[in-house]
Amino acid sequence: MSDAGGFFKRVYVLVRRIPRGRVATYGQIARLAGAPGAARTVGWALHALPKRSGVPWHRVINARGGISTSCLTHPADEQKLLLIEEGIRVTKSGMVDLARYQWSK
């Protein structure tokens, strides 16, 4: 399940472990997945991830605490709303205070 050529799966498992009201960066997930530097691959994993998969993809943001979504199927506006509904303060520009909300195992 969490192994066997499924780097993506490993990412999904880690994202699911992010507690509600907390966020993580792509680089952080990549590092926990055992591939520091593969932040881009993490983003791609979530990109291919359907919302109904149950993975809180909206809790994953970039190192600057911003929403980088350029994906039309996953609008940044929706991600922003989801984060706000979890109690996370997000600026109009979609910036999150990492120092306060970044997930720490």
Added chain:
DNA sequence: CGTATGACGAGCC
């Protein structure tokens, strides 16, 4: 097996 891609990261302006 080589090239292209991508929801990134860090550095620089």
Added chain:
DNA sequence: AGGCTCGCCATAC
């Protein structure tokens, strides 16, 4: 804060 360039890494074709 926002934008551009280069570098890293795992898939897709």
